[in-house]
Amino acid sequence: MTGSTPQSLSTSRPQPVDDHRLEVIHAEQDAYTVDIRGHRLRVDQPLEAGGTDTAPTPTELFAASLAACVAFYAGRYLQRHGLPRAGLRVRAEFTMAADRPARVSSLRLVIAPPPDLPEQRRAGLLAVASHCTVHNTLHQPPEVDIELES
CATH class of the missing domain: 2.20.25 (N-terminal domain of TfIIb)
Incomplete structure (x- = not known):
């Protein structure tokens, strides 16, 4: 917790x-x-x-959490620039490691921007979306403590 x-x-x-x-x-x-x-x-x-x-499995929710966070940040970027969010999609694909410990070894996210997104906004959308909280957490992992309740 x-x-x-x-x-x-x-x-x-x-x-x-x-x-x-x-x-x-x-x-x-x-x-x-x-x-x-x-x-x-x-x-x-x-x-x-x-x-x-x-x-879904907990691991699927983990990947979904990252995809939803990226979508949220992308959506806020679009909103700030007065652009529609309708049609914004994020697809996540992940691969499990073949060795131990059990873990996700790779994640790939693909942002499908809304139709008619101006070309000059594409790089900004990607930059902002790639700095979502979950993505940042994966790059700077938190300290995790697992303990038994007394």
């Missing part, structure tokens, strides 16, 4: 400026429910991985 530091541990790390929390709760078999600010998402595994394929 982000933003939670056990009270018994003292740390000299700078404290986060903006804490966010979410909770993941077992639903059934390999399916889990993710509660975020009153919104509920579900994750599962595909049939071939032992799940029931009722929802």
